[in-house]
Amino acid sequence: MVTPVRRANNRNDRLLDEAARLFAAQGYRETTMRDIAAAAGMLPGSIYYHHPSKTELLVAVYEKGVEGLCQRFDAAVAGVADPWERLGKALDVHLETVLDQSDYARVMVRVLPEHLPGSAQELARLRDGYEDRIAGLIDALPLNGGIDPKMLRFLILGAANWAQTWYRPGMTSPAEVARQFLLIVQRPMEGSVG
Amino acid sequence: MVTPVRRANNRNDRLLDEAARLFAAQGYRETTMRDIAAAAGMLPGSIYYHHPSKTELLVAVYEKGVEGLCQRFDAAVAGVADPWERLGKALDVHLETVLDQSDYARVMVRVLPEHLPGSAQELARLRDGYEDRIAGLIDALPLNGGIDPKMLRFLILGAANWAQTWYRPGMTSPAEVARQFLLIVQRPMEGSVG
Amino acid sequence: MVTPVRRANNRNDRLLDEAARLFAAQGYRETTMRDIAAAAGMLPGSIYYHHPSKTELLVAVYEKGVEGLCQRFDAAVAGVADPWERLGKALDVHLETVLDQSDYARVMVRVLPEHLPGSAQELARLRDGYEDRIAGLIDALPLNGGIDPKMLRFLILGAANWAQTWYRPGMTSPAEVARQFLLIVQRPMEGSVG
Amino acid sequence: MVTPVRRANNRNDRLLDEAARLFAAQGYRETTMRDIAAAAGMLPGSIYYHHPSKTELLVAVYEKGVEGLCQRFDAAVAGVADPWERLGKALDVHLETVLDQSDYARVMVRVLPEHLPGSAQELARLRDGYEDRIAGLIDALPLNGGIDPKMLRFLILGAANWAQTWYRPGMTSPAEVARQFLLIVQRPMEGSVG
DNA sequence: CATGAATGAGTATTCATTCAT
DNA sequence: GATGAATGAATACTCATTCAT
Numbered sequence: 001m002v003t004p005v006r007r008a009n010n011r012n013d014r015l016l017d018e019a020a021r022l023f024a025a026q027g028y029r030e031t032t033m034r035d036i037a038a039a040a041g042m043l044p045g046s047i048y049y050h051h052p053s054k055t056e057l058l059v060a061v062y063e064k065g066v067e068g069l070c071q072r073f074d075a076a077v078a079g080v081a082d083p084w085e086r087l088g089k090a091l092d093v094h095l096e097t098v099l100d101q102s103d104y105a106r107v108m109v110r111v112l113p114e115h116l117p118g119s120a121q122e123l124a125r126l127r128d129g130y131e132d133r134i135a136g137l138i139d140a141l142p143l144n145g146g147i148d149p150k151m152l153r154f155l156i157l158g159a160a161n162w163a164q165t166w167y168r169p170g171m172t173s174p175a176e177v178a179r180q181f182l183l184i185v186q187r188p189m190e191g192s193v194g
Numbered sequence: 195m196v197t198p199v200r201r202a203n204n205r206n207d208r209l210l211d212e213a214a215r216l217f218a219a220q221g222y223r224e225t226t227m228r229d230i231a232a233a234a235g236m237l238p239g240s241i242y243y244h245h246p247s248k249t250e251l252l253v254a255v256y257e258k259g260v261e262g263l264c265q266r267f268d269a270a271v272a273g274v275a276d277p278w279e280r281l282g283k284a285l286d287v288h289l290e291t292v293l294d295q296s297d298y299a300r301v302m303v304r305v306l307p308e309h310l311p312g313s314a315q316e317l318a319r320l321r322d323g324y325e326d327r328i329a330g331l332i333d334a335l336p337l338n339g340g341i342d343p344k345m346l347r348f349l350i351l352g353a354a355n356w357a358q359t360w361y362r363p364g365m366t367s368p369a370e371v372a373r374q375f376l377l378i379v380q381r382p383m384e385g386s387v388g
Numbered sequence: 389m390v391t392p393v394r395r396a397n398n399r400n401d402r403l404l405d406e407a408a409r410l411f412a413a414q415g416y417r418e419t420t421m422r423d424i425a426a427a428a429g430m431l432p433g434s435i436y437y438h439h440p441s442k443t444e445l446l447v448a449v450y451e452k453g454v455e456g457l458c459q460r461f462d463a464a465v466a467g468v469a470d471p472w473e474r475l476g477k478a479l480d481v482h483l484e485t486v487l488d489q490s491d492y493a494r495v496m497v498r499v500l501p502e503h504l505p506g507s508a509q510e511l512a513r514l515r516d517g518y519e520d521r522i523a524g525l526i527d528a529l530p531l532n533g534g535i536d537p538k539m540l541r542f543l544i545l546g547a548a549n550w551a552q553t554w555y556r557p558g559m560t561s562p563a564e565v566a567r568q569f570l571l572i573v574q575r576p577m578e579g580s581v582g
Numbered sequence: 583m584v585t586p587v588r589r590a591n592n593r594n595d596r597l598l599d600e601a602a603r604l605f606a607a608q609g610y611r612e613t614t615m616r617d618i619a620a621a622a623g624m625l626p627g628s629i630y631y632h633h634p635s636k637t638e639l640l641v642a643v644y645e646k647g648v649e650g651l652c653q654r655f656d657a658a659v660a661g662v663a664d665p666w667e668r669l670g671k672a673l674d675v676h677l678e679t680v681l682d683q684s685d686y687a688r689v690m691v692r693v694l695p696e697h698l699p700g701s702a703q704e705l706a707r708l709r710d711g712y713e714d715r716i717a718g719l720i721d722a723l724p725l726n727g728g729i730d731p732k733m734l735r736f737l738i739l740g741a742a743n744w745a746q747t748w749y750r751p752g753m754t755s756p757a758e759v760a761r762q763f764l765l766i767v768q769r770p771m772e773g774s775v776g
Numbered sequence: 777c778a779t780g781a782a783t784g785a786g787t788a789t790t791c792a793t794t795c796a797t
Numbered sequence: 798g799a800t801g802a803a804t805g806a807a808t809a810c811t812c813a814t815t816c817a818t
Contacts, residue, residue, distance in 0.1 A: 011803090027223075027309060029223040029224065030223065032786085032788085033789085034787085042803075042804090043804055043805065044788085044789085045789080045790075045804065045805070046802075046803050046804065046805095048788095048790080049801085049802060049803060050802090053788080053789080114359070115224075147378060148374055151374035151378070152378055154353065154356070154357065154371075155353040155374075155375055158352050158353040158354075158357060158359075158360075161356055162351070162352025162355055163352060165306055165308070166352075177345065177348075180341065180342055180346075180349075181345065183340060184341060184349055184379055184381075185378055185379070205777085226811085226812060226813080227812075227813060228811095236779090237778070238779095238812090238813085238814085239779060239781090239814080239815075240779065247813080247814080248812095248813065248814090399798085399799095415611075415697060417611040417612065418611065418697075420790085420792080421792060421793080422790095422791075430799075430800090431800055431801075432791090432792085432793085432800095433793080433794075433800060434798075436792095436794080438798095441792080441793080442791095442793090500747055503609060539759065539762035539763065539766070540762075540766055542748055543763055543766055546740050546741040546742075546743070546745060546747075546748075547736065547737040548740075549740070550741070550744050551736065551740060553694055553696070553740075554736055554740075565733065568729065568733035568734075569733065569737055572729060572733070572734055593781080593782090614807080614808065615808080615810080616807090616808085624783090626808095626809085627810080628781075630809095631780085631781060631782065635809080635810080636809065636810090
């Protein structure tokens, strides 16, 4: 039994996949519509049937990236109560997704909203869908006196995002990076060790 | 007594300053030779007297960026013996320079070697002049068992570099960010406190 | 009793109406098949069921424009014997139709045959169906010595067509414009007035 | 003795000449930057050194068109006192320039401000530099009761501009067309003939 | 040292048209 | 009759770079 209805969608899915791969690997500006079209097996003009502009194509990729990351995040922390354990799961998901599994997520890390003046707000709004989850998670941590949760969040997200610039498959597993990062920032709960 | 050689140098200095400012603010690809020329008060063609290509202009900026950051680093840690205190000074210098004081350093953080395939090696070599200093400093830290100094270095540099994406003047001082980051990663040596 | 044939025709009528409206308002080149399709509530490809090309669509609009204008003209001058009075009626019809009532007629004035090299002859032939009526009407005028009826026709038609470039609803009525134009060109027959 | 300073200007003059010729012959939209570049003996990109956009190129052509027409107008009516004679001179200049002598003036007639939404105001402002002269000239005519000078102006300018659509060299001279148009609209001064 | 003028390869985008379903 | 998905050729425009002067 054939599924002819699906065919159309597959072409756009392919388009998004290739766009994500190229944006992640080369950057947004460095990737041309020709590059994407060629990779997706269509002509440059054909992209415009699916997406009205290069910017909107990026937004579509961003959207899928955020959605995927959020789903993985939600699934990973679901049912975990301990705040530090939740952070551990989140770091794990973030690093595995960004370093290993999703071009869409890689785009989110590589292409920053403020680098596309025209769509900065839209991209930032999408991004916040994920970053707010991280913020909530960190605000729930019992922190030693003097540590600003916002700064802890900036440090963790910064370190995790920056990993994309130095990580190469084969050196360590993303999970091991996550474990190390957690080890470094994890402080004993206030009063428990002294 | 006039020093005509000096005047020529000034033109190139101005050129580098404006290139650094624009590369830092808009990115390398997003900045055109026209932009730079206009900002430096010359015509596009005139840049080529001083630098053979846009890439080489970036390399020159990078070079000044590394040099400046290294000098500040060396001055800050000179005479400081305690390893954690040395890290504190380094974080301070890094964040103040990148967030507040030098467009050249900002370029180093925003433009990554691997984003310019043609000159990746040259830029990476320059970069290492600074990153090796950080590596040495972290290798000297007495770390709790289980913490990989390389991962600690990646975490610290990542968090520090990423600060450029969220920091806006007026929110906190770079020095305060440095203090918080140090506070988070600094662990008492296992078993001993003194 | 349903008349399905009629429904089909309605779709094409709607298509022609919207094409006429857009060609008149924006010009032929400036109007895209997408614009027309969207205005007519169909997809671009669907236009081609009714008309084989954009050019042929314009020809169809032109045809309706000429036909409508001729009908109005014939009705207006029917039964009027006095040549100047006939010219007055004609001016009235022309200006009211073009300035006020028919997008089809507006297209005839805005889109000139010689602007579409490929179909210039066909459009000119259609146009002549109307212009010949004006010519006949002017040739019947008793003119003062020295006035070339061809030049009078060019003057009148030029002034009337050009009105579309300056006329805006609300400034004067098309009928008043027609009255003024007639007043200006109408000369008493040489020597005789009766 | 060579005049090297002139050379640069000549290229831009050539560019404007060819742009005017093509805009007049084919229309603005129908003329591509490639067409113009090829006609001027340069590459398409080179046009942009002289003019920042196609629209601005048109504005430059328009400007020269208005300027030329105004100069000829001023020279023709200078020292002529009789209002009707002044109108005759003006019609002569207008028709000869537009039909016979200047591609720049032809562009003014063929490309209407309202057809280029983006630059309508700028083009209209330029145009008014000339049309105000005509208005002043017609307002000075002693008209028979009942004739609105504004309508007379619209009629004359419309007829004169529209001449471009039917006039072909060899049929009559522009001067003869001017003479006929004047003859048609010229009314005896109020009360002088009865 | 610097400029004015140009180049040529490339960029995103447009649009009339086609055609299997 | 109509549509969804494409095509392909063209369009205005950009930009690093060159080079005679």
